[in-house]
Amino acid sequence: MEILIVLEDNHGSLHRMSKEAIAGAQKMGGSVSALAIGSNAESLAAELSGTDLTEVITVNHDLVSSYNADGYAEVVKQVVETEGPKTIVAGHSYQTRDFMPRVSAKLDIPFIPDIISMDDGFVKQVLNAKLNASVTTGSGQMILSFQSAAFSEDDIVSGECAPRSFDVDLDSSVVRSQSEEPFQEAAGDVDLESADLIVSVGRGIEKEENVPLAFELAEVLGAEVSASRPVVDSGWVESFRQVGSSGQNVSPKLYFSLGISGAIQHVVGMKGSKNIIAVNKDPDAPIFELADYAVVGDLLEIVPKLIEALQTE
Amino acid sequence: MKIAVLVKQVPGSESALPISGEQTWIDEHMVSFVMNPPDNFALEEALLINETEGDGEVVIVSMGPARVQKVIREGLAKGADRGIHLEEDGRIETDPLSIAKRFSSVLKEENFDLILTGLQSDDMGMGQTGILIGELLGMSTATLAMETDVQNGSIRVKRELESGWFQWVKMPLPASISIQSGLNTPRYPSLKGIMGAKKKEVKVVSSGEHQTASKSQSIDKVFVPQTTKQTEVIEGDADAAVTRIVEILKSEIKIL
Numbered sequence: 001m002e003i004l005i006v007l008e009d010n011h012g013s014l015h016r017m018s019k020e021a022i023a024g025a026q027k028m029g030g031s032v033s034a035l036a037i038g039s040n041a042e043s044l045a046a047e048l049s050g051t052d053l054t055e056v057i058t059v060n061h062d063l064v065s066s067y068n069a070d071g072y073a074e075v076v077k078q079v080v081e082t083e084g085p086k087t088i089v090a091g092h093s094y095q096t097r098d099f100m101p102r103v104s105a106k107l108d109i110p111f112i113p114d115i116i117s118m119d120d121g122f123v124k125q126v127l128n129a130k131l132n133a134s135v136t137t138g139s140g141q142m143i144l145s146f147q148s149a150a151f152s153e154d155d156i157v158s159g160e161c162a163p164r165s166f167d168v169d170l171d172s173s174v175v176r177s178q179s180e181e182p183f184q185e186a187a188g189d190v191d192l193e194s195a196d197l198i199v200s201v202g203r204g205i206e207k208e209e210n211v212p213l214a215f216e217l218a219e220v221l222g223a224e225v226s227a228s229r230p231v232v233d234s235g236w237v238e239s240f241r242q243v244g245s246s247g248q249n250v251s252p253k254l255y256f257s258l259g260i261s262g263a264i265q266h267v268v269g270m271k272g273s274k275n276i277i278a279v280n281k282d283p284d285a286p287i288f289e290l291a292d293y294a295v296v297g298d299l300l301e302i303v304p305k306l307i308e309a310l311q312t313e
Numbered sequence: 314m315k316i317a318v319l320v321k322q323v324p325g326s327e328s329a330l331p332i333s334g335e336q337t338w339i340d341e342h343m344v345s346f347v348m349n350p351p352d353n354f355a356l357e358e359a360l361l362i363n364e365t366e367g368d369g370e371v372v373i374v375s376m377g378p379a380r381v382q383k384v385i386r387e388g389l390a391k392g393a394d395r396g397i398h399l400e401e402d403g404r405i406e407t408d409p410l411s412i413a414k415r416f417s418s419v420l421k422e423e424n425f426d427l428i429l430t431g432l433q434s435d436d437m438g439m440g441q442t443g444i445l446i447g448e449l450l451g452m453s454t455a456t457l458a459m460e461t462d463v464q465n466g467s468i469r470v471k472r473e474l475e476s477g478w479f480q481w482v483k484m485p486l487p488a489s490i491s492i493q494s495g496l497n498t499p500r501y502p503s504l505k506g507i508m509g510a511k512k513k514e515v516k517v518v519s520s521g522e523h524q525t526a527s528k529s530q531s532i533d534k535v536f537v538p539q540t541t542k543q544t545e546v547i548e549g550d551a552d553a554a555v556t557r558i559v560e561i562l563k564s565e566i567k568i569l
Contacts, residue, residue: 068482069454094475098456101409101441105448110410110529113439121533127330127339127436132538137530176453177484184477197568221568233495239477246473246493254566264438275566277558283548289538293561294546301551302558309555310562313569 001054002030004085006076008095009040009067014047016249017091017146019153022051024146025089026157028118033057033085036163037075039065045163052159057083063170067095070175073102078168080107085141092145094245104143111143116150129264129286148249148268188240190224192248197223197256200243200270201231204259204280204299208236213303214258220310226250228266244269258299262287279303314369314463316359317425319416319443320388321349322381323436336534338405348384351431353499355492359429360392360500362463370394372423376415377401382515389510390502396515397423399523407437408530413445415523421450427468428489432457440491447489455482457493 003025008015025032033054036044045056057079064071080088080103088103090096092114104111112135117123121134122144192198199221201214211231218225227237229244243250244266255273260266262278262285270276271290278291279299288294295302324330324339325347333340359371373388375381376399385396399419406412420428430443447454453468459479460471469483473493502510547554563569 069456073448094457094473097440098444098454098472101444102448102454104410104441105413105445108410108527108529110408111441112530113441124438125538126438126535127324128326129538130330131332131339131535133437133535134533135530136533139529142530177455177482180481180483182474182478182480185479221562229495242477246475248476254562254568277561288544288546289540290542291544292542293558294544295554295558296546296548297551297554302554305551305555306558309559310569313559313563 001033001083001085003028003032003087003089004080004083005032005034006088006090006096007034007036007044008091008093009036009038009044012040012043014044015091015093016153017093017148019156020149020151021089021091021146022053023153023155024118024151026052027151027155028087033083035059035076035079037064037072038067042163048161050158051161052157053161055161056163057166058163059166059168061168061170063172063175066179068175068177068179069099069102070177071170072099073106074170074174075168076103077106079166087141088143090145092147096145100143100145107141109141109143110137110139111145112137113145114147115144116147125264129262129267148245149272185239188238190240192224192226192241192243192250195224195250195252197221197254198226198250198252199223199256199258200226200228200260201237201258202228202260203230204261205231205236206259206300208234210300211236213300213307216307217256217303220307221256223254223256228260228263257287257291258303260287261285262290314363314366314426315372315424316363316369316427316429317372317374317420317423318352318356318359318388318393319428319430320352320356320373320375320384321434321436322346322375322377322384323349323434326435332535332537336536337532338407338535346380346383348387349431349434349436351433351435351492351494353431354494354497355429355431356388356391356393357497357499358458358461358492359427361497362427362461366463372397372425374416374420375399376412377405385515386510387502389513389515390506391500392506395513398515398517400517400519402520407532408528409439409441409445410529411525411527413442413449414525414527416442416446417449418523418525419518420446424487426486428452428487430489430491432491432493443489443491450487450489453484453486453488454490455484455488456491458490459493459496461490
């Protein structure tokens with residue numbers, strides 16, 4: 001086995017980033033297998049029955065029926081020790097960030113996280129995404145995680161694969177933490193993930209009193225309103241409108257970004273947008289690297305005039 | 314409670330970032346450094362826990378060249394009790410496993426109940442050092458804590474999951490936990506705190522005392538990202554910008 005993909009169970013089905021990891025792993029070449037852990041392992045494997053993989057290894061054990069870092073790290077360790085993959089791959093999800101460093105330390109295998117491309121070594125963003133770094137390792141084995149949308153699930157090569165159950169040796173002394181049921185704090189009725197047009201507001205809006213400007217622009221465009229994390233943390237916009245690694249992942253026809261600098265945590269949630277118009281005072285704002293239209297200027301001056309112009313259209 | 318806060322000094326968000334001659338990192342001479350912003354939240358959480366629990370200490374631990382003593386003093390000024398500086402001379406370490414082993418060798422004898430870190434550094438963004446250390450020292454671990462609740466010999470942590478989901482996890486101490494930014498409001502140092510910080514102990518551990526032979530990953534080169542996207546830059550006065558935006562919405566994106 002050359003590559004082992006550690007799959008993630010997202011409320012009963014395969015996590016989007018696991019699918020992207022499969023596309024990335026297939027691109028690397030060599031034999032690719034996947035590992036599904038937990039009470040849904042068989043159904044995750046079944047989702048992949050039409051995918052070109054050597055096999056899907058399934059682990060189902062009472063101590064890892066649902067996710068916990070202690071158990072998952074131990075399971076991945078045992079599978080890697082037995083199967084000996086050169087490369088262990090996962091999506092750079094919150095869950096991967098939670099347990100994969102433990103695997104790295106247990107096995108003394110380097111973990112290169114948050115990779116955006118493999119065109120020139122393993123490329124990751126550094127210094128707030130202002131520079132890229134090409135990272136390499138001299139180690140015989142390595143762990144990689146791919147940033148959201150680094151690869152596309154549309155590129156998954158189809159074929160066949162069968163599940164194989166793997167017996168782990170776990171006892172309760174390994175799982176020291178007790179995990180309660182996951183819960184949602186505020187669920188709104190806004191469906192950002194399927195919205196066609198989005199007006200998104202960032203710190204550049206300056207004050208809570210200015211936030212209605214974004215809603216007015218959205219109204220004349222027939223768009224939904226989203227926000228970046230700092231605006232949500234300030235309590236100016238509800239948390240269910242947050243876009244980014246800790247919020248929603250959106251890919252609208254138009255993402256109209258107002259005063260968002262483009263921190264990487266935000267960008268991973270919206271870079272799949274078909275068209276991006278970004279308004280920002282700072283000509284060096286990272287969001288402009290991504291934008292189709294980079295409007296350098298004061299949104300507090302531009303947006304009211306734009307609303308007025310659109311009303312007369 | 315004996316709490317360690319791992320603090321990193323990183324280039325400020327407004328700093329120039331000139332690429333160094335050998336192109337493997339930036340030329341530090343022109344860089345202005347700050348405390349890694351996520352670490353501010355870890356420090357604040359440590360101070361809050363210590364205030365609630367009482368009768369403990371908060372220790373700032375940082376690795377790097379002499380300049381990192383500035384962020385250690387900043388932590389002491391905000392109320393931490395003492396500092397440990399893992400001195401680095403010459404090349405800055407960027408390999409997370411080596412970094413974690415070096416920290417572990419120094420932290421081991423301190424027997425901390427709790428190690429807190431920011432969720433990731435603004436420079437390398439590896440996001441794993443605290444968890445690696447936790448595993449190496451046989452501690453419980455958790456990431457992206459939004460709330461902490463210390464109970465007898467254990468800690469309950471509200472972890473942030475994706476897409477607005479959360480989960481409470483309870484684990485025995487000692488534990489190494491990464492803190493999500495925004496969970497608290499970091500304090501400013503008082504004048505009294507700044508004066509008092511000068512008298513607090515900062516132990517310097519020379520680089521020879523925390524060496525590790527392993528070198529598992531390294532940066533080959535750094536470079537400015539090339540965008541493949543054609544970006545139309547719209548500058549000038551607001552009226553001209555508005556006219557152009559309306560035109561784009563109408564005839565290019567075609568949503569009007």
